[in-house]
Each structure stands twice: as structure tokens, then as C-alpha cells.
Amino acid sequence: MAQYFLEQARVADFVAHLLASNTVYAPHRKGSRSYAFAKADDPAAVVLDYPRTLSSVKKFFLPPREVLLNFDLTLDAASVPPVEPGNAVFLGVHSYDLAAVRRLDFNFTTGNPERNYLARRDGARFIGVSYVPDKFHFAGSVGIDPYDMTGCDMFLTKHADGWIVDIPTGEGSELAAGFKLEAHDEPKPPRAHFTQHVFVPQARLGKVMEASYDHPVWNETADACLGCGTCNLVCPTCYCFNVQENVDIACTSGQRERSWDGCMLRGFTEVAGGEFFREKVAARQRHRVYRKFKYISDVTGQPWCVGCGRCTASCTAKISIVEIVNRLIRDSERDESILT
Amino acid sequence: MAKPRVAIFDFTGCEGCELSQLNFEDQLLDILAQVDIVEWREAMDDKADEYDIAFVEGALSTPDCIKRIHDIRRRTKVLVALGACAVDGGVNAIKNLHPIEEVRATVYGQDQYLFPTLPALPLSAVVKVDYNVRGCPMTQAEFLRVFTSLVMGKQFEEPDLAVCVECKLNENECVYERGMICLGPVTRAGCNSHCTNFGQYCIGCRGLVSEPNLKGMNEVLTSHGLAVDEAWKRLQLYNAYRLQGVRA
Numbered sequence A: 001m002a003q004y005f006l007e008q009a010r011v012a013d014f015v016a017h018l019l020a021s022n023t024v025y026a027p028h029r030k031g032s033r034s035y036a037f038a039k040a041d042d043p044a045a046v047v048l049d050y051p052r053t054l055s056s057v058k059k060f061f062l063p064p065r066e067v068l069l070n071f072d073l074t075l076d077a078a079s080v081p082p083v084e085p086g087n088a089v090f091l092g093v094h095s096y097d098l099a100a101v102r103r104l105d106f107n108f109t110t111g112n113p114e115r116n117y118l119a120r121r122d123g124a125r126f127i128g129v130s131y132v133p134d135k136f137h138f139a140g141s142v143g144i145d146p147y148d149m150t151g152c153d154m155f156l157t158k159h160a161d162g163w164i165v166d167i168p169t170g171e172g173s174e175l176a177a178g179f180k181l182e183a184h185d186e187p188k189p190p191r192a193h194f195t196q197h198v199f200v201p202q203a204r205l206g207k208v209m210e211a212s213y214d215h216p217v218w219n220e221t222a223d224a225c226l227g228c229g230t231c232n233l234v235c236p237t238c239y240c241f242n243v244q245e246n247v248d249i250a251c252t253s254g255q256r257e258r259s260w261d262g263c264m265l266r267g268f269t270e271v272a273g274g275e276f277f278r279e280k281v282a283a284r285q286r287h288r289v290y291r292k293f294k295y296i297s298d299v300t301g302q303p304w305c306v307g308c309g310r311c312t313a314s315c316t317a318k319i320s321i322v323e324i325v326n327r328l329i330r331d332s333e334r335d336e337s338i339l340t
Numbered sequence B: 001m002a003k004p005r006v007a008i009f010d011f012t013g014c015e016g017c018e019l020s021q022l023n024f025e026d027q028l029l030d031i032l033a034q035v036d037i038v039e040w041r042e043a044m045d046d047k048a049d050e051y052d053i054a055f056v057e058g059a060l061s062t063p064d065c066i067k068r069i070h071d072i073r074r075r076t077k078v079l080v081a082l083g084a085c086a087v088d089g090g091v092n093a094i095k096n097l098h099p100i101e102e103v104r105a106t107v108y109g110q111d112q113y114l115f116p117t118l119p120a121l122p123l124s125a126v127v128k129v130d131y132n133v134r135g136c137p138m139t140q141a142e143f144l145r146v147f148t149s150l151v152m153g154k155q156f157e158e159p160d161l162a163v164c165v166e167c168k169l170n171e172n173e174c175v176y177e178r179g180m181i182c183l184g185p186v187t188r189a190g191c192n193s194h195c196t197n198f199g200q201y202c203i204g205c206r207g208l209v210s211e212p213n214l215k216g217m218n219e220v221l222t223s224h225g226l227a228v229d230e231a232w233k234r235l236q237l238y239n240a241y242r243l244q245g246v247r248a
């Protein structure tokens, strides 16, 4: 496939070119040392070389909060607010975040298709970028290469002087049309190595998890865990939500609102009658890890964790999902039945 | 349906919560249209014998407070605690950290015998409280949710999750990333992470979550190189009553 080159000095011009005919979302600086996807407006503010964003692009398809229904109590009527199709360009997406979008696509098309997610997802075009793994990334262990361009319409690979450009789809060619890119025929620079690894592939993880239901790691982790739910809320493949209804002060009209929720939260496990079906933090932590490496994976054969490292990087208690999983692997491998 | 009869009372506090009700300017007429306010010292002179809903602000800190709150509880069907003082004892409970006689002598000097005083208590330490509106001053959006739930005869579901949740929904950079102490991980959300949205740290005014992991919190502070004793002083600002007997 033909390759092109984008000099670092022309990145802002390229963003401006995209902005001329598209809505573009891209990483920007946020706070003192973080990054977040935001609507691009000033090309110079877009950052392509970043470790990870606080939230993934998931937030554009499954927003943190959204209104599902407007109702009027005096008229006894309700209406579903229209959902705008996305039709946007997502620039600067890492391969693990795109892998996460594919997982969400699966979750939201299996069973009842999720109308709002699919509508927002419609027309999305992705321009991926490579990244250098930091001390939290472990995507390589779950089979997602930093140069993987699955799902991308364009892909930018970091080079000393700029970016090597791949254009694998017709949509990508349309995005690039009218912007001068020189052909480039040298091979891509070698990938930087991951420093974090999960020791075994998914094919064996299901068994490891099965053997680890009563492992002491769950209680030990629970001693440090604050049960704050951060690890769920930053995860690009988590999709649990809560639904609440609120009425206006006159009690005549209101809204049904959906917002992100998480299985680490105590209230998430509360059901009618005041029962808690996973009252202990240890049980919730196990559930979280099983949701990434067992429950959905048993059905799809794939890890539902994409190795972005967000949960570990964002945990104030510094609880590491890689350490938990590797400890389970080590201990279960001592058990003969798993080895054979 | 007859309009609910509402009464509003205050105990030991700054009356900031009641004032924030009066600040509802735009909504005040809508509120009044749905209830009959039958007693409210701060805004009117009338007194009533019975009410459907009593909104009560402030902590209990004198023998007289205890008598009055029992009296209010007898007269009302539903009792709502308004603000950090009523819900958790609030800043008043800092005095509980010192011997009560010493506190009394320091505050009232030679007139101390004219002013009987007790360790500060949240309303729930003495009477049954049906709903809480937390915050210092109380979170207005939460007041509206409690209010509309009561008018509609629905149960209000009190949030029991950490401020971290709202920080994540708002995609804020974690305050710990900026090297500051934040009480968000053990403090009840419901404020839409108001302070951290504006670059501040959480001071814990909405009180602790139902099961705070305080040992874990100490570890978090230590591993970030932050002062545990400073953090505990901040925790006690609003949680001195609940943390009585609990050590850093």
C-alpha cells in the first residue's frame, strides 16, 4: 500500500484542512498533565503525540449523561429526543481505543441494538496515530499492536521528523483529497517495546480466572480499594449505566436521564428491597476483572480489556489490573490441573 | 390533592442553607405554588401545630435544641435535614474534639452558667430523619430533587458514591495528579463535583460515603507523599461527629 509523509511542521495545516469540511474531535491538553478528546477548533491546540486521554472516544457514542425521554405529566405524553448522527472525524485515536470501539459495537448490536449509540456512531471516520507505550500500556499482551490500523481510514505512524501516513480506505482518500502529501517509501521505524505484560494469552486466561474465584488477591486488593468506581468509568469497554427520572420544580414535566455507572460502586449492586447482591468490595473487584477477562471473553474468545492502562493509571490507590491478573496466572500455574 | 403543609426550622448553624432557599429567586414562586408554608422564622411570623414536611437546618447543641427537635418530629409527617450541620453535625461538631467544659468556658467566659451546651449532634442522633439534603451550604439541585420527590409522593434516592464518579463523568483531571489533597474519594457525590470542576480540591462538605475506606485513604495520601494529619484535619471539618473515636 502506498505511504505518504506528513512533516511535523505541517500537522496544523493538515488539521486545518480537515476542519474546512468536517467536524473533528482530537486530543487536547487538559489540566496540568492530562489529555482529553475535544472538538477541534484551533489546529495548533491539537496534540497527536500523547500517552492516553482521560476518557476514550467512547464518550462521543455513549455520552456520560444523556436524556432518553422527555415527558409531560399534565398531558400524560412523552417524546424521545432525536439523536444527531455523529458524522465526525476522530483524529489521533490509539489502536487500543479503536479496538474498544469494536468491542462496544459488538455489545451494542448483540441482542437489542442500542439505538442512540448506533446513531452517534454512524458516519464516524477514524484517523489513528501510533504511540509509544508508557509504564501503564499493555495492549500488546491483548493482541493490539501500536501500529494496528484496523478500523482506520487514515493512520499516522510517528517518525523522527513527522508522521508516516497510511490511507487504507476510500473515506481516508476523501479526507486527504486536496492536501498535498509526498510519497514515502522507507519502512516504518521499529515499534517501541511494552514494559507491561500479561503473561499468558486469553486462550488460557479463562481457565486461570475460573481457578481464581476464591483467590486471596480479591480481599487483599479490597483493603486498599476505595470503591470509588474510577477504574470502571475510565475504561473504554465499560458500558454500564444508571437511569433516573427527574421532574422540574413545578412537577409538570421531566426527563429520563441515563448516566455512566460502574460495578465497583456499592449502589450499583443495590436492588429493590435494599439488598446488595455484591456487597463486598472484594466481590466487586473480582467481578470487574472477570468482566474484562472471563465473562464476555468466554463468549467471544477475546479479552474485553484492550490494555490501555487507564484503570491503573487513574486509580488513586495504585491498584494495577496487570499485577492482579499476573498474580492469578502465577498462582494457578502452580496448580497442575491448569498446566496440563 | 391538598397542598402539603411545610414548615422550616433552624438550629445551630449559619442559616446559610435557609438563605440558599431564599436564593431560589426564579423557582421560589413555583415552590410556593405547590405547598403551604405554615411556619418559617426567617421569612414569616406565623406558627402552626402540624405539618406534612419539616425542613430542618442546623445541628443540635443545647438541651433546648433536643426538646425542640422532638417537638418538631411529633408534629411532622416527614422530616428533612438540610445541609451539613443538620445531616452530619457539620463544623459545629469540631467542638466535640475538646472537653465540653473547656469549650463552654472559652466561648462564654464568666457567663458560661447562663448557657448550657452539649456536644453538637446531627438531627439523626436524636430523631428519625427521612431525607437528607447535603452540602455546605446545601446543594440546591439536591433540594429540588428531594422537594419534587416529596410533592410527587416518590422516594428520593440519596446518592451513595464518591465525588470521583462525578469527576470522571466531567472528565476532570484528578486533583492528586496535581499533587494536592482531595477528599473526593471518600466524600458523597451529588454536587456534580462542583469544586473540582473549578480546579479546587474537595473539602468533603457533603459528608462521607456510607462505607468510606479510611485506611485506604491514608495509604493513598502516603503514597502520593501528602500529609495524613493535614488531610485528617480537613476530614474533621465536616465529619468530626462521624469520626469520633476514629484515628488517622
Ligand code: SF4
Binding pocket: A224, A225, A226, A227, A228, A229, A230, A231, A232, A264, A311, A314, A315, A316, A317, A318, A319
Ligand atoms: S479506581 Fe482503584 S480505588 Fe477506585 S474502585 Fe477502582 S480499584 Fe478501587
Ligand code: SF4
Binding pocket: A231, A234, A235, A236, A237, A292, A304, A305, A306, A307, A308, A309, A310, A311, A312, A321
Ligand atoms: S480494564 Fe483497564 S486496561 Fe483494560 S481496557 Fe479497561 S481501563 Fe483499559
